[in-house]
Amino acid sequence: MKREPADVLVALYGRMEINERFSRAAVFGASGGIGGALCEAFAEKGISVWAGSRSGEPDTDTSRGFKFDLEDEDSIASAARIMADDPPDLIVVASGVLTLADGNGPERSFKQIDANAMEEVFRLNSIGPALIAKHMLPLLPRDRDGLFAALSARVGSISDNRLGGWHSYRASKTALNMLIRNFAIEMKRTHKRAVVAALHPGTVDTSLSEPFQTNLPDGQLIEPPEAARNLLNVMARLRPSDSGDAFDWKGDPIPA
Numbered sequence: 001m002k003r004e005p006a007d008v009l010v011a012l013y014g015r016m017e018i019n020e021r022f023s024r025a026a027v028f029g030a031s032g033g034i035g036g037a038l039c040e041a042f043a044e045k046g047i048s049v050w051a052g053s054r055s056g057e058p059d060t061d062t063s064r065g066f067k068f069d070l071e072d073e074d075s076i077a078s079a080a081r082i083m084a085d086d087p088p089d090l091i092v093v094a095s096g097v098l099t100l101a102d103g104n105g106p107e108r109s110f111k112q113i114d115a116n117a118m119e120e121v122f123r124l125n126s127i128g129p130a131l132i133a134k135h136m137l138p139l140l141p142r143d144r145d146g147l148f149a150a151l152s153a154r155v156g157s158i159s160d161n162r163l164g165g166w167h168s169y170r171a172s173k174t175a176l177n178m179l180i181r182n183f184a185i186e187m188k189r190t191h192k193r194a195v196v197a198a199l200h201p202g203t204v205d206t207s208l209s210e211p212f213q214t215n216l217p218d219g220q221l222i223e224p225p226e227a228a229r230n231l232l233n234v235m236a237r238l239r240p241s242d243s244g245d246a247f248d249w250k251g252d253p254i255p256a
């Protein structure tokens with residue numbers, strides 16, 4: 001994608017606070033460890049929050065709750081209709097699964113692949129976010145900055161994959177990253193200032209990572225409020241020329 005001169009971009013975005021670019025956030029997955037912390041971090045910055053979850057309960061006193069289920073397109077379409085009167089300029093997909101609700105965990109070997117479990121992981125981690133994009137991207141502003149960010153994972157990088165394993169989760173995040181690139185290309189035609197990006201939050205202490213925290217090097221596990229602050233910093237600095245790419249919590253690009 002065409003890059004803009006670095007000095008212009010630094011002047012434009014380098015020192016910006018998130019609330020100087022965005023005023024309304026919609027968080028899909030507000031009941032999650034990272035999603036909940038994001039809602040609080042946005043509210044602290046004075047950004048009004050639409051907080052989406054399966055229960056529909058607002059995450060904080062100040063956020064407005066909405067209901068959605070990744071496996072129910074009608075619920076996503078109706079959430080978008082509810083938000084259309086006061087549309088977000090910042091949309092975050094903070095939902096996702098590593099271990100399924102029935103306890104089916106990530107595969108260590110191809111011998112453990114189960115078609116139904118794999119299908120479910122793709123429905124939740126790839127197709128659900130795509131349906132959110134389908135109904136929410138049209139709400140982003142055309143005349144000013146807009147951001148659609150989906151929480152992906154570094155393990156979705158093909159070129160960075162040296163450990164293998166977690167077949168369904170990895171592949172579902174790779175698929176998500178490809179969809180992000182596709183949507184960025186499409187959005188560029190109508191929304192010149194919109195950014196569509198995948199973000200890796202780091203290894204965060206949530207129920208998703210909890211079963212896999214035992215052998216982590218010291219200092220690698222971060223708490224959700226810190227992860228949210230890191231992600232806000234990255235979001236504040238993303239430029240239209242970054243659209244379509246994946247970034248980690250430091251703002252460094254993740255190779256495809």
Ligand SMILES: NC(=O)c1ccc[n+]([C@@H]2O[C@H](COP(=O)([O-])OP(=O)(O)OC[C@H]3O[C@@H](n4cnc5c(N)ncnc54)[C@H](OP(=O)(O)O)[C@@H]3O)[C@@H](O)[C@H]2O)c1
Nearest residue numbers: 029031032033034054069070095096151203204206208209
């Ligand atoms: N934690 C990490 O170390 C880490 C690392 C890399 C990437 N990530 C990514 O970050 C994202 C958030 O993870 P997390 O650690 O915050 O996990 P979490 O605490 O388990 O939160 C997961 C969220 O997904 C929602 N969700 C699951 N199934 C859903 C469905 N059918 N419809 C609607 N929402 C559904 C959950 O809602 P309910 O409360 O209703 O179940 C919850 O809000 C995921 O995409 C994950 O892959 C996390």
